[in-house]
Amino acid sequence: MLKNLNFLRYRKYQRIIIAAICVALASQIGTSAFTTGNTIALSAFLLPVFLYFNQDLNPLQLGLAIAIASPVFRGFILLVSNGATASNALTYTIADIIFFTCYVFLYYLIYWLRSFQNNVAFYFTIIICDYFANMTEIAFLNHFSAFSFNTLQGLFILAFARSTLAFLIAFPIRYFQFLTVNSESHERQYYHFIWVASAVKSEVYFMKKTINEIEQVTKNAYQLNQRLKEKGLPEEQAMAYKIAQNVHEIKHSYQNLIKGLGDYFDDQSNAPMTMMDILKIVVDYSQMIIREKQAHINLVVQNHVDITIPRHFYLVTILSNLIINGIDAIGTKRNGELLIKVTADSRHVFFSVTDNGSGIPKNLLPLIFKSGFSTKFDQFGDIYRGIGLSNVKAIAEEQFAGKITVDSTPNVGTTFFVTLDRQKLIS
8 A cells, every 4th residue: 555655746746846957947948027036037927837737736845846946946047048147046945945935835825725626716826926936036036125116017017927928828738628528529438338337237236136135035035934833923913914025025126126227227228347447437437526526636557457358348347436435535625636556466456545535443444344334425414325435345255256356554544455356357
């Protein structure tokens, strides 16, 4: 688990470092304005673009990396190329640090902490951040002397123009992505069908298993009826006989429902799917759930297996259940991370789903795979009636000769490990 969480942190910090380097390079492109040492640089234009496309990252972490990389790089250039004194280079470097720190701190308070985020709020936020960050930087360079009206007006015009340009570049890119998604709406509808069909098919699978239990109840009620008849208790006998009749009718209703659903979701009528397509369906639908919950979760997939799976419905059920559990465990936590990893050897296929959520208390670990156990309740206090980990375990064991285990640390995260028989998975 810790290895997977470390990988997720590595990927996150990798993005932060790339953003810091890009902004650092952009900070070398600009012109002086308003006061000595203040530069209208391209870096302040790129910063909101990075923030827009990396809204799952904590802006304080992103801003800290930029606040270190960009000004230090600029200070080095000042010393080497412009012949600035060490004192001036240090002053200008601190000024840049003040700008970026002020910018991301305001962004964090005004926008990132909001439970509801949209493009309009983002646009006005970056204008405010640019304006006050620039004002703070110039105040430092001018030893906090009073501002003239022309300077304040110029700073606002600069903030408005720079932020508007950044937004007009970032928003069309995102909108184009949205149009691309809409052009693939038929594919998404197919994903939705697979997701729903997987849930229904799994329910039918366990309904079939319930038939045996219903038959046993009917048998017990009939035997009780016979014993009561022998003991000469007609009222009790009639009651037992009625129970046997009612349960028998329930069995017939179950069988009719199973037959009807089974005709729609028969394995023989569905084409096999590749592992890549299965993961794409699961991840796509999971990301939709993340957006609906307005969660801040970075979902990463590592797939090293190229096989085709006929009974893909059951695998979708296993993976989707574990991923949704991870999403629920992360909840409203910032910087949520989910890693789905798939590897294989000659005999088995291995899946792991890692989250950095709340974790599972040690006293509950022996219980989570038991039938009927759940930590989820609805708004009325009723227990959640989903497939459940006990049934996920049953599918893994009975359909794919597999097993499922868990490693969890409270307040650190959880990893579910699923091992499935490769031959049963592909046959």
